Amino acid sequence: MRALVLLAMLLAAAVPWTQARIDARLGRHRAQEEVLYLWSGEQVRRLVPGFEDLLADVYWLRTVQYFGGQRVYAANKRFDLLLPLVDITVTLDPRLQIAYRYGATYLAETYPIGAGQPQAAVELLARGVRNLPHDWRLRQDLGLFHYYFLDDPQRASQILLEAAGMPGSPPFLATLAAQVLMKGGDRATSRQVWRRIYEQDEGPMKNNAAIHLAQLDALDALDAVNGAILAHERGTGVRPASLDDLRAAGYRGPLVDPVGVPFAYDRSEGRATLAPSSSLWRPNLK
Amino acid sequence: MRRLAAVAHNTFRESVRERVLYNLLFFAVIMTVSGLLLGELSIRQDAKIIKDLGLAAMDLFGTLIALFVGVGLVSKEIERRSLHPLLAKPVSRDEFLVGKFAGLGFTLLVNVGLMTAGLYATLLALRRGADPALLKAVFAIYLALLVTVALALLLSIVTSTAVASVSTLCLVIAGRYSDVILNLGDVVPGMPAWALRAVMILIPNFRNFDLKDRVVYGDPVSFGDLGWITAYAAAYTGTVITLAVIAFRRRELT
Numbered sequence: 001m002r003a004l005v006l007l008a009m010l011l012a013a014a015v016p017w018t019q020a021r022i023d024a025r026l027g028r029h030r031a032q033e034e035v036l037y038l039w040s041g042e043q044v045r046r047l048v049p050g051f052e053d054l055l056a057d058v059y060w061l062r063t064v065q066y067f068g069g070q071r072v073y074a075a076n077k078r079f080d081l082l083l084p085l086v087d088i089t090v091t092l093d094p095r096l097q098i099a100y101r102y103g104a105t106y107l108a109e110t111y112p113i114g115a116g117q118p119q120a121a122v123e124l125l126a127r128g129v130r131n132l133p134h135d136w137r138l139r140q141d142l143g144l145f146h147y148y149f150l151d152d153p154q155r156a157s158q159i160l161l162e163a164a165g166m167p168g169s170p171p172f173l174a175t176l177a178a179q180v181l182m183k184g185g186d187r188a189t190s191r192q193v194w195r196r197i198y199e200q201d202e203g204p205m206k207n208n209a210a211i212h213l214a215q216l217d218a219l220d221a222l223d224a225v226n227g228a229i230l231a232h233e234r235g236t237g238v239r240p241a242s243l244d245d246l247r248a249a250g251y252r253g254p255l256v257d258p259v260g261v262p263f264a265y266d267r268s269e270g271r272a273t274l275a276p277s278s279s280l281w282r283p284n285l286k
Numbered sequence: 287m288r289r290l291a292a293v294a295h296n297t298f299r300e301s302v303r304e305r306v307l308y309n310l311l312f313f314a315v316i317m318t319v320s321g322l323l324l325g326e327l328s329i330r331q332d333a334k335i336i337k338d339l340g341l342a343a344m345d346l347f348g349t350l351i352a353l354f355v356g357v358g359l360v361s362k363e364i365e366r367r368s369l370h371p372l373l374a375k376p377v378s379r380d381e382f383l384v385g386k387f388a389g390l391g392f393t394l395l396v397n398v399g400l401m402t403a404g405l406y407a408t409l410l411a412l413r414r415g416a417d418p419a420l421l422k423a424v425f426a427i428y429l430a431l432l433v434t435v436a437l438a439l440l441l442s443i444v445t446s447t448a449v450a451s452v453s454t455l456c457l458v459i460a461g462r463y464s465d466v467i468l469n470l471g472d473v474v475p476g477m478p479a480w481a482l483r484a485v486m487i488l489i490p491n492f493r494n495f496d497l498k499d500r501v502v503y504g505d506p507v508s509f510g511d512l513g514w515i516t517a518y519a520a521a522y523t524g525t526v527i528t529l530a531v532i533a534f535r536r537r538e539l540t
Binding site for chain 2: 049050053054056057060061064065093095096202203204205
């Protein structure tokens with residue numbers, strides 16, 4: 001009897017050990033690739049009659065676990081899996097509003113934060129609007145994404161006005177629609193767009209909005225630094241050799257971005273930019 | 287009536303003795319773990335997921351109990367030959383069969399009732415509010431379980447235990463695909479409409495009993511809707527139990 005208990009304990013201890021070995025060989029998150037075999041949400045829906053909502057929850061949790069939270073900056077994320085995962089989720093439960101909003105956010109953002117597919121993000125939100133026609137929040141997001149990611153202020157303003165006319169929508173939407181139309185791509189309007197998202201949301205979408213707001217602050221700070229570099233060059237006839245020289249010359253503004261990473265400086269161009277090592281850096285940041 | 291109640295009472299006691307209610311332990315673990323973890327993982331969707339999970343677990347556990355215990359209700363008594371001394375007492379075959387059905391029905395009621403209490407306790411512990419509309423979905427699930435028990439009982443009388451298990455399972459699955467059956471005419475153009483209608487009537491439409499999505503999203507489910515669902519369940523279960531009674535009367539007990 002004692003030998004059997006010992007054997008059972010030994011075998012039980014072997015379970016996590018063998019699992020660790022398998023993970024080391026095949027990778028911890030390989031299970032996500034199952035979606036490659038089930039590309040269609042309709043296929044999955046047909047497999048579980050009566051349990052569609054539960055399976056939608058399972059897919060939703062997998063999506064959040066894989067693409068959100070601590071893994072936001074993971075370099076090896078398979079963003080090609082994001083759209084099928086979200087598609088399966090919303091096919092199983094077409095009323096899961098958060099899946100449209102979250103999916104669209106990570107589809108639209110540039111790599112490494114997101115998949116860099118703003119058109120797919122807008123299509124996902126449009127699908128959400130069709131499935132939840134009385135939801136002003138989805139319509140608001142659709143408008144904001146048209147403005148920010150597709151550079152289409154006219155369509156954005158039109159959709160925001162539709163959202164403003166819906167029951168329960170906040171009064172600022174009508175003002176925002178007008179601002180988007182009048183000022184197009186100016187930074188103050190972008191700041192307002194992201195501030196609204198930051199104030200309304202929580203979790204990864206709030207964090208993402210906070211990153212955008214920090215980027216906008218960084219761009220403001222960079223404008224001031226680049227203005228000072230130009231003024232220094234005009235005043236002394238030479239460009240500062242480094243940003244430290246600019247500080248020594250009396251510049252009092254910040255020389256680091258909002259996450260504390262020093263700005264990069266290219267003396268030949270005479271321009272300061274966000275350092276590529278900063279978590280705020282993106283290609284073509286506007 | 288007293289004899290029927292006695293059979294039902296014994297069936298319930300037997301189910302408890304056979305640890306049928308142990309599934310409640312799994313349910314409690316599922317609810318506790320999801321209550322602890324989902325808030326972090328799901329971005330504000332914890333209440334929705336807990337409701338989905340709780341109702342799906344009731345549906346799944348209940349169906350498995352209804353199916354596998356239901357199939358054994360009478361057939362086990364026949365195989366063990368424990369039915370003969372029972373029928374020698376002043377208990378008719380009809381009373382025995384209906385009593386068995388009522389006993390398992392009561393076991394499932396206790397089971398579903400405790401799972402519902404667990405679901406509400408989890409929601410209250412998370413301060414998510416105890417939505418009374420959930421009871422409508424629970425009631426519909428319970429009706430579906432009674433239909434399943436009736437089918438299992440009938441099939442176990444007219445076939446062997448193994449065949450009854452498989453065929454009840456097939457009917458339960460087919461009943462959940464009733465929308466596919468309804469559209470079968472589009473896929474098989476030659477299929478006569480009357481045949482399609484006959485299949486639709488024969489196979490229990492378990493879609494009728496699926497109110498989970500509606501109540502979780504707060505859609506209205508009127509008492510009129512529930513009334514019709516109950517009437518459908520009563521008609522279907524009544525028919526199947528009556529057929530089971532007829533089959534049981536004719537069955538030769540060797």
